[in-house]
Amino acid sequence: MRGADVSLWLRQIGAILRLELKKNFFGKRSLLVYLLALMPIGLLMLVELGKPARQAEPVSDHLFDLLQLANPAHGRVFGCAWIFMNLFRGEIVDRSLHYYFLSSVRREVLVTGKYVSGLLTSIILFTTVTIVCMLLVFLSRNFCSQMRASFWMARALASCCGMCAITILACVGYGAFFLVVGLFFRNPIIPALLLYGWEWINFLLPPLLKKISVIHYLNSLVPVPISEGPFAVVAEPTPAWISIPGLLIVTALVLILAGTRIHRMEVRYGSD
Amino acid sequence: MSLIQQSNVAIRRSRDDRTSEQLIVFDNVSKFYGEILGVNRVSLEIPAGITSLVGPNGAGKTTLMNLMCGLLRPTRGKLTVLGIPTDQPERLFRKVGYCSQFDSFPRGLTGREFISAFLMVSGFPRSEAHELTEGALSRVELLPAADRKIGAYSKGMRQRVRLAQSIAHQPSVLILDEPLNGLDPMVRAETIALFKQLAADGLHLIISSHILHEVDMMSDRVVLLNNGYVVAEGAIHGCARRNGRRASDAGADSLQSSVRRWRRRCFGKTDVVEARVHDDKQGLFVKTRNPDQFYLSLNDVVAQGEISVESITPVDDDLSAVYEYLIGAQ
Numbered sequence: 392m393r394g395a396d397v398s399l400w401l402r403q404i405g406a407i408l409r410l411e412l413k414k415n416f417f418g419k420r421s422l423l424v425y426l427l428a429l430m431p432i433g434l435l436m437l438v439e440l441g442k443p444a445r446q447a448e449p450v451s452d453h454l455f456d457l458l459q460l461a462n463p464a465h466g467r468v469f470g471c472a473w474i475f476m477n478l479f480r481g482e483i484v485d486r487s488l489h490y491y492f493l494s495s496v497r498r499e500v501l502v503t504g505k506y507v508s509g510l511l512t513s514i515i516l517f518t519t520v521t522i523v524c525m526l527l528v529f530l531s532r533n534f535c536s537q538m539r540a541s542f543w544m545a546r547a548l549a550s551c552c553g554m555c556a557i558t559i560l561a562c563v564g565y566g567a568f569f570l571v572v573g574l575f576f577r578n579p580i581i582p583a584l585l586l587y588g589w590e591w592i593n594f595l596l597p598p599l600l601k602k603i604s605v606i607h608y609l610n611s612l613v614p615v616p617i618s619e620g621p622f623a624v625v626a627e628p629t630p631a632w633i634s635i636p637g638l639l640i641v642t643a644l645v646l647i648l649a650g651t652r653i654h655r656m657e658v659r660y661g662s663d
Numbered sequence: 664m665s666l667i668q669q670s671n672v673a674i675r676r677s678r679d680d681r682t683s684e685q686l687i688v689f690d691n692v693s694k695f696y697g698e699i700l701g702v703n704r705v706s707l708e709i710p711a712g713i714t715s716l717v718g719p720n721g722a723g724k725t726t727l728m729n730l731m732c733g734l735l736r737p738t739r740g741k742l743t744v745l746g747i748p749t750d751q752p753e754r755l756f757r758k759v760g761y762c763s764q765f766d767s768f769p770r771g772l773t774g775r776e777f778i779s780a781f782l783m784v785s786g787f788p789r790s791e792a793h794e795l796t797e798g799a800l801s802r803v804e805l806l807p808a809a810d811r812k813i814g815a816y817s818k819g820m821r822q823r824v825r826l827a828q829s830i831a832h833q834p835s836v837l838i839l840d841e842p843l844n845g846l847d848p849m850v851r852a853e854t855i856a857l858f859k860q861l862a863a864d865g866l867h868l869i870i871s872s873h874i875l876h877e878v879d880m881m882s883d884r885v886v887l888l889n890n891g892y893v894v895a896e897g898a899i900h901g902c903a904r905r906n907g908r909r910a911s912d913a914g915a916d917s918l919q920s921s922v923r924r925w926r927r928r929c930f931g932k933t934d935v936v937e938a939r940v941h942d943d944k945q946g947l948f949v950k951t952r953n954p955d956q957f958y959l960s961l962n963d964v965v966a967q968g969e970i971s972v973e974s975i976t977p978v979d980d981d982l983s984a985v986y987e988y989l990i991g992a993q
Contacts, residue, residue, distance in 0.1 A: 402786055403785070406786075407784055410784070414769070419770070487767050487768060490828075493732060493763075493829075494752070495752065495756035495832070496786065497753045498752065659696070659735070660765065
């Protein structure tokens, strides 16, 4: 690998990003992502507005419930599914993928550029939503007196940063998976629903099976303990030093698979 | 192997490499879509100039073009474009431009953005991409509409913007799938002139078209396809000869007796399969298996003063006739 190659690839990734980000943020398909992303904010506002005004109550009573409500996990999964599956599948539906394939760019570089664009889109959207949710929780009228004073305190800020980091990791992991799903399946909705189902029943799975999921590693990193209900099978959280590199390694492997797939991919819109 | 033999092999290989670097080479290429045949056992060498792919719908023209661009992979055989394997897009599309038949574009882009964006995806720096974009838009006369969204373009404009995109990076090989579709007669004529100019500049132009007289007007050679097979290929005016059939329309003198006399003489020739007097009795339609021999014997007849000939018109020396004989007749 020469310096000139790397510089060319970076330039090409930059060009792909410009095209894709515009599409991801302002295209017609982005509407659904916005709706999914804004869902937890809407829920929080409904819950908070629906409550009668009260005097300040102890933070610990309510905060964890609200944090769970504010955790945009479901919207994040579906949002990532929509963003990343459409990176290639959307182009096939629009019959415009061939313009990329007819450009003088390595297909592996194309996968990287598209993945990074999806990653930036999802990270910007979902971390913003996470921060807004956290702000709503901390600054809601029930916690005014206590939290306004303590919001900038280390614990609150650390929670917020922790949740953002988890959101980024979720986008990295789910993104790679859904990108590959979009490349391998003509109708990627079914595998996406299967994944969502697997992630959703994760709390019921035995500890060994829990580890074959993204949500387990993300939950292990959450700064506040998450209650999974009375039927949950309790499993020891995976330490951060394993879960973070593990997730990144699996993501890299999945992206290599995507690169292999796209290297052999043909453009036959008729059959798609 | 002796040193001399080794050196000969090396020289031959280097000559072969040099030749394949100037040609588009199909080496026994087949493409199947599952059990459906796309093209079968295609072996071709396409040099610079304008080569037309002609054949009815489903003949395999687009498949052949998509194979050349790496949008499809051959099921069997090998294919190189100017010596570059088609599975290396980063090298291939420095030299190849493809104007496909897909009338679709990335959403929300103007004509100018569309061309410059994909030039930058190919790695051109922004300033160079803009320069090339202007040049390409100007060549297809689309500059006045360059800042309008492609979604608002007419069919002809969309065709032209695709053409501009395919020539923007100044390729050595230009592959055009039905490039004249949707163009009005004026632009059609200008586009054909552009193709001729590009071919004169030394480009390989591979064009598929259904409009045979236009193919005839602009092509140096033709590849006739039917049901996934190459049924004939070569220079247009020699294409039919290899298939052993040819018709000649000899306008003879106005004397009916002369026509009849000549008809009798024609049947004396072994290669003549049909000699029919025109409805107006002013000429003779002759079908022969060996046109070269026929022309020679005709010279003899005329030289002996038996008949006088005003004109001879080879009716199948254009592509439509070849197309009809080779494909329509099957």
